Amino acid sequence: MHMLNTLIQPQWRTAMVLLVTAIVMTLVYDFGLALPVILRNTAGVILFGCIILGAGVSYIGARMKGSSPLQATKIGLLLPVLWHLKEIWMAGQIFGLAAGIYAGLQGFYLFYYALMFLVMGAAHLCCELYYLLGNKEQSCSWGVSGYFLLPMLLLCALEWLGWMLTGLDIFMFQGFLQGYRFLFT
Amino acid sequence: MRKTVSFLTMLSLLCWAWASTSAEGELTPKPKRLPNIVFILADDHRWDFLGAMGHPFVETPNIDRIAKEGVLFENAFVTSSLCSPSRASFLTGQYPEQHGVKNNFTPWDNANITYFEYLKQAGYHTAFIGKWHMPGAIPRLRGMDLFVTFDHMGGQGAYYNTPYIVNGKALKAGETPVPGAKVNGYITDDLTNFAMQYVEDNQDKPFALYLSHKAVHLSMQPDEEAAGRYDDQEIRLPSEADSWLALADGNFKHFLWSSLEEKIKDYAETATAMDQQIGRLMDKLDELGLAENTLLIYAADNGYMWGEHRLIDKRWAYEESMRVPFVVRYPGAGYRPGQRSSEMILNLDLAPTLLDVAGLKIPGHMQGKSVLPLLQSRESGDQKLPGEFRDAWxxxxxxxxxxxxxxxxxxxxxxxxxxxxxxxxxxxxxxxxxxxxxxxxxxxxxxxxxxxxxxxxxxxxQQQQAAQTHTRQAPAAVASVE
Missing domain, CATH: 3.30.1120 (Arylsulfatase, C-terminal domain)
Structure with missing residues (x-):
């Protein structure tokens, strides 16, 4: 335990706990066929929670241990990035490495990252509020909050532009499939 | 007096001539008109989401009526549980290895010969109305008089406000491809309106209609009438599934942003909405006096898994995915109405069956078999043992x-x-x-x-046989869509 504490910096601890939880839940949900259904189902719910809310919880955990917003954002992205890599690896098992990587560029994943930034933005506001009410020194500017909106705004704008210019939902599916046809068939 | 006799003689001769003509007219059998063909294809409708299959709450009174007045095949399957390959097999009677549409990327080969080409040559007026959804550009199908489809959303179409394409010409949303038919915006209603108008316009000649619905595919949107119908139903999920299946791990990327039970209700309601439209088309056939001489078939391009094996999808070789409804009504076949067959039939069997019904020779490149002999088993005693029609596939x-x-x-x-x-x-x-x-x-x-x-x-x-190349036997010169 002491060694773990030495190895893992305090800012990363929440993210690491969530990561281990997600890994265990994945093992139970996907591979625990001999386990009772109720247990697997509960694992599914926790896993979904980790994937959707993990970035925000990790962000808060990092900020509480003194991380700057930028460092907390990096820490918050740990779980989403590893989950995304797992998805790419799974697709690569079936379609090969190159197509597997391309599968990882599906609009769904891009919007997932944008959503994670929104979740971290909400976590950031919670932290700011906490610091403000407690008159803590760690409080930085509220203005940083706006940056968390940028990825979603950018993606939506590009999607809209693509739709207008090509008639295809370039990120969401049809445009993505056109890209696959062009590159791989 | 002589004049009177001559007049009476002439009158008698005329009466005799009239009477004999009339008698001859009654005795000489009329040449039998070719049966009309109406094939209705649903998207993703699994075999057991039918009232006739004993589903606990899904109401499909009109498909049930086809079964009641016809034959229900309880063991109907598709040889590839994916929209495009399955649809190509229905049209050509061939395995994907032959027609080339292996997934949603491999394009439709215009050298493929559909059953429409043969029917057209035999004197049929032909129409394809609805979802084509095969990779590649929308083809100019040979042997097709009317081709109404859409390429909206990559060929998937939308439940509301899909713009149509008629014989290659793109229309604006709201514009009708069949003059006289209304467009109200909901795709299942629209396609039915077009089909009904087509039947009315062509009632005087044998016609072959392929009505291909978008329903009940994702996003599973019922019309206003059916929406909410099953809100109070209690859904029993398979033991291995749970309400969170659509959301857990990577499943939520399929955009099923609700519990599994809610999505199943949407699916069931969309099926009921489609069934109501099938009823309208059947009523039209009745109204025009065409039902007796019309072969009516309802089927689906593949099934759908709702949590079985912890999956929400088709594609897999599991029963819920590969098994489809297949109901046939053809009073001319001489079956016992309400008959059920447990023989294994396939989507490949459609094309040969239709040619058989039309009295045409089945070309050697078609890999399916006509199911007409199964329709002709009048009594249960005549039924062969299951498996005699097909023991494996x-x-x-x-x-x-x-x-x-x-x-x-x-x-x-x-x-x-x-x-x-x-x-x-x-x-x-x-x-x-x-x-x-x-x-x-x-x-x-x-x-x-x-x-x-x-x-x-x-x-x-079986793999060797499916891959064996057969020379396509094209019918002679056939009119193309212009």
């Missing part, structure tokens, strides 16, 4: 990017199913008699080693 799924489902080949017999995965999953063997839900994999069971060996041998043979 091959299922094939080719990879379909980006869905992480391994390529698989399966052999389905009346009793067993062997699934051979290309990679990523252990092969499976199921005894469907003792394990209809395919829960106990017998692949490593020594007691089934001999069965497995025999099935593998059969599968290899």
């Amino acid at each position: 091959m299922y094939r799924y080719f990879e379909d990017f980006p869905y992480p489902v391994p390529a698989q080949t399966a052999l389905r017999t009346q009793r067993y199913k062997l699934i051979d995965y290309e990679r990523g999953k252990r092969d499976e063997l199921f005894d469907l008699q003792s394990d209809p839900r395919e829960q106990h994999n017998l692949i490593d069971d020594p007691a089934h080693a001999a069965v497995q060996a025999r099935l593998r041998q059969q599968l290899q043979l």
Whole structure:
């Protein structure tokens, strides 16, 4: 335990706990066929929670241990990035490495990252509020909050532009499939 | 007096001539008109979501009526559980290895010969109305008089406000492709309106209509009348599934942002909405006096898994995915109405059956079999033992990017199913008699080693036969869509 504490910096601890939880839940949900259904189902719910809310919880955990917003954002992205890599690896098992990587560029994943930034933005506001009410020194500017909106705004704008210019939902599916046809068939 | 006799003689002769003509007219049999053909195809409608199949709450009174007045095939399957390959097999009577549409990427080959070409040559007026959804540009199908479809949303169409394409000409949303038919915006209603108008316009000649619905595919949107109909129903999920299945892990990327139960209700309501429209078309056939001489078939391009094997999808070689409804009404066939057949029939069988019904020779390149002999079994005593029509058949799924489902080949017999995965999953063997839900994999069971060996041998043979090249036998010059 002491060694773990030495190895893992305090800012990363929440993210690491969530990561281990997600890994265990994945093992139970996907591979625990001999386990009772109720247990697997509960694992599914926790896993979904980790994937959707993990970035925000990790962000808060990092900020509480003194991380700057930028460092907390990096820490918050740990779980989403590893989950995304797992998805790419799974697709690569079936379609090969190159197509597997391309599968990882599906609009769904891009919007997932944008959503994670929104979740971290909400976590950031919670932290700011906490610091403000407690008159803590760690409080930085509220203005940083706006940056968390940028990825979603950018993606939506590009999607809209693509739709207008090509008639295809370039990120969401049809445009993505056109890209696959062009590159791989 | 002489004049009177001559007049009476002439009158008698005229009467005799009239009477004999009339008698002859009654005695001489009229040349029998070719039967009309109406084939209705649904998207993703699994075999047991029908009232006629004993579903606990789904109401499909009109499809049930087809079954009541016709024959219901309880063991109907598709040889590839994916929209495009399955649809191409319905049209050509061939396995994907032959028609070339292996997944949602491999394009439709314009050299493919559909059953429409043969029917057209035999004197039919032909129409395809609805979802084409095969890779590549929308073709100019040979042998097709009216081709109404859409390429909106990559060929998927939308439940509301889909713009149509008629014989290659793109229309604006709201514009009708069939003069006289209304467009109200909901796709199932619209396609039915077009089909009804087409039938009315062509009632004086034999016609072959292919009505291809978008329903009940994702996003599973019922019309206003059916929406909410099953809100109060209690859904019983398969024991291995749970409400969170649509959301857990990577499943939520399929945009099923609700519990599994809610999505199943949407699916059921969309099926009921479609059934109501099928009823309208059937009423139109009745109203025009065409029902008696019309072969009416309802089927689906593939099934759908709702939590079975913890999956929400088609593609897989499991029963819920590969098994489809297949109901036939053709009073001319002489069957016992309400008959049920447990013979295994396939989507490949549609094209040969239609040609058989039209009295045409079935070309050698078609790999299916006519099911007409099964329709002609009048009494239950005449029924052959299940399996005599077909004792085994091959299922094939080719990879379909980006869905992480391994390529698989399966052999389905009346009793067993062997699934051979290309990679990523252990092969499976199921005894469907003792394990209809395919829960106990017998692949490593020594007691089934001999069965497995025999099935593998059969599968290899079926693969060879499916891949065997046959020269396509094209009908002579056939009018093309202009």
